Amino acid sequence: MPSERYQGISAAPGLAIGRVVWWRKEQPKVEHYNVSDPTSELKKLEDAVQQAKEQIQYLRNTTAERMGDDAAAIFDAHLAFLEDPAYIGEMKQHIQEHHKNASAVCQEITTQMVEMLASLPDEYMQARADDIKDVGNRILLLLAGITPFDPLTLESGSVVVANELTPSDTAQFPPGVAAMVTARGSKTAHAAIMARTLGIPAVLGLGDQLQELSEGDLLIIDGDGGTVEQHPSTQRQTEARSTIKHHQQLRDQALEKASLDATTSDGKRIQVFANIGSPGDADQALANGAEGIGLFRTEFLYLENDHWPTEEEQIKAYSHVLKAFQNKPVIIRTLDIGGDKDLPYANLPKEDNPFLGHRAIRYCLANPAVFKTQLKALLRSSIHGDLWIMLPMVENLSEIQETKSLLDECRRELTQKNIPFAETIKVGIMIEVPAAAIYADVLAKEVDFMSIGTNDLTQYTLAADRGNEQVAHLYDAAHPAVLRLVKKTCEAANQAGIIAGMCGELAGDTMMAEILIGLGLHELSMSAGAIPEMKEQVRQIHSTSAQKRADEALLQGSADAVRQSVNPSF
Amino acid sequence: MNYEETVTIPNETGLHARPASQVVKTAGAYQSKIRLIKGSQEADAKSLLGVMSLSAGRGDELIIRAEGDDATEAVKALCQLIETQEMK
Numbered sequence: 175m176p177s178e179r180y181q182g183i184s185a186a187p188g189l190a191i192g193r194v195v196w197w198r199k200e201q202p203k204v205e206h207y208n209v210s211d212p213t214s215e216l217k218k219l220e221d222a223v224q225q226a227k228e229q230i231q232y233l234r235n236t237t238a239e240r241m242g243d244d245a246a247a248i249f250d251a252h253l254a255f256l257e258d259p260a261y262i263g264e265m266k267q268h269i270q271e272h273h274k275n276a277s278a279v280c281q282e283i284t285t286q287m288v289e290m291l292a293s294l295p296d297e298y299m300q301a302r303a304d305d306i307k308d309v310g311n312r313i314l315l316l317l318a319g320i321t322p323f324d325p326l327t328l329e330s331g332s333v334v335v336a337n338e339l340t341p342s343d344t345a346q347f348p349p350g351v352a353a354m355v356t357a358r359g360s361k362t363a364h365a366a367i368m369a370r371t372l373g374i375p376a377v378l379g380l381g382d383q384l385q386e387l388s389e390g391d392l393l394i395i396d397g398d399g400g401t402v403e404q405h406p407s408t409q410r411q412t413e414a415r416s417t418i419k420h421h422q423q424l425r426d427q428a429l430e431k432a433s434l435d436a437t438t439s440d441g442k443r444i445q446v447f448a449n450i451g452s453p454g455d456a457d458q459a460l461a462n463g464a465e466g467i468g469l470f471r472t473e474f475l476y477l478e479n480d481h482w483p484t485e486e487e488q489i490k491a492y493s494h495v496l497k498a499f500q501n502k503p504v505i506i507r508t509l510d511i512g513g514d515k516d517l518p519y520a521n522l523p524k525e526d527n528p529f530l531g532h533r534a535i536r537y538c539l540a541n542p543a544v545f546k547t548q549l550k551a552l553l554r555s556s557i558h559g560d561l562w563i564m565l566p567m568v569e570n571l572s573e574i575q576e577t578k579s580l581l582d583e584c585r586r587e588l589t590q591k592n593i594p595f596a597e598t599i600k601v602g603i604m605i606e607v608p609a610a611a612i613y614a615d616v617l618a619k620e621v622d623f624m625s626i627g628t629n630d631l632t633q634y635t636l637a638a639d640r641g642n643e644q645v646a647h648l649y650d651a652a653h654p655a656v657l658r659l660v661k662k663t664c665e666a667a668n669q670a671g672i673i674a675g676m677c678g679e680l681a682g683d684t685m686m687a688e689i690l691i692g693l694g695l696h697e698l699s700m701s702a703g704a705i706p707e708m709k710e711q712v713r714q715i716h717s718t719s720a721q722k723r724a725d726e727a728l729l730q731g732s733a734d735a736v737r738q739s740v741n742p743s744f
Numbered sequence: 745m746n747y748e749e750t751v752t753i754p755n756e757t758g759l760h761a762r763p764a765s766q767v768v769k770t771a772g773a774y775q776s777k778i779r780l781i782k783g784s785q786e787a788d789a790k791s792l793l794g795v796m797s798l799s800a801g802r803g804d805e806l807i808i809r810a811e812g813d814d815a816t817e818a819v820k821a822l823c824q825l826i827e828t829q830e831m832k
Contacts, residue, residue: 251792254765260791287793294799302796 184400185366188375192352284310298518353395373703428706432463436709447699466503468699469677488551496559534567556596606630611659614666628678650733651680664694692724748809776812
């Protein structure tokens, strides 16, 4: 068969070769007819419900084992629906009264429930409509004798192909999945972030071209270039396999030295930290040689719950990571809600321009009760390790000062109750608004550290949303204007005698490491999988030539020119 | 035996999925038939979807009506659960 090449969106780097396994979310065809013997239809339904319970219970247990109880909680809701008299009970009654077939009744009642939930005013409830749809679909598949796709059957080396993958889908990938390819999704989609965490190449957004891929087709996936090659020639296969082998060797070498420090060839120490999104990620970060946590996103606590997380719930999550990292720094970022991250129970009003709206520190300062719960939880966790508090989206000195006085208020309240907390806790800010970078020298006097969030800094500086296909090409953190803001921030930190780090995606880009170090960064924080190679990269760099490279980069005409200057094959 | 009481929902988030499932769990421990009534809407307290469909939020008044041998105990247990904000 002739070889074909499809272009999608590069979502997670790496090269892979493997065979297509379609993850189809099948919609079984449902026929409607009357039955003379409702008893046998009832029996069919009961059997299907029982099987569904067993499948979900199994999914629940495996998910809990691999991802923790919080991730598995979704399946508890599914199980509750299968016990619900208004759902399953209603189906049984329908079969008995109307002598209809089980599938037709299941479809009818499920649709009613979906519509009911979708019509509720509350967004959280509306989201449950998807859950009941899932459960209903599972019963219909079982009634039709179709086994739903079981990701645990994926063999090592499979390339998972699906119209769309949700984070809960990717959470079920067994080890050894070679790559993933989807029709929908963008670089910032949660599935893309999961792929990068798992360290498997991903090409998303292939659109209708995805339908050209058939079960069992051999594919070469280039996660960096965002391409999928179908039916590659023998020669291409050999090339790809040898490149993969070479990369693997480099990775193995890097992994062997992952626990060692990263020092440039002339002896400058660079700290390599990990970004994590939940306490469960801490172990992988440590195994990959993280010297600390450069960004612990706390949104999961808020997004996975149907209520404001309590102090105790937060303390459990924070202290787990602090204990795992013993006395290494753990930088915990306070709630970054708003923008594209909505909280159903917070009743956030719709904004015309959410990224320029009421988000992150702005929201927290306007809702001191919510903020103080988190600050107290952080203070109380601080006795378990080296906790640093980081504030997102800061652009005014007053935001830091107000937070500090709230922190003092929390300290007083805890002291009154004789609740212990660490004496000194570093307080720092994310530099992700251009304004903050531009006058970083003023902000630096009020904080203990600054960490550059390149994802938002890039979109705000270049005024380009990378989720928007029309302008995504304009978005590149390597743009000289963004690098100038990085430089400004580093200089301000240096003058104030505080640490300047980076925790955006740019920080994990090995090709850019030389420029970043040349700009004056002391700490780089990235997804765990990227740490070993970054450390190995740092060891090849000489800080004098890095500085020269950085100076040249600042004068380039475009992001592409910057990238070419460090990677001629770009 | 019939018994009923009215409660006002103090919980910040109303009868969301998790509080709702606690209501269902508590109701399930009693033999009596238990109905929750909010205005013109009515739901079986032993059905998660039923309780969720009421979409009861903070400040809403809810009548809890039970019919059966343990009706009084059931209603009192549910009132306590809802009123004391034990639900999170």
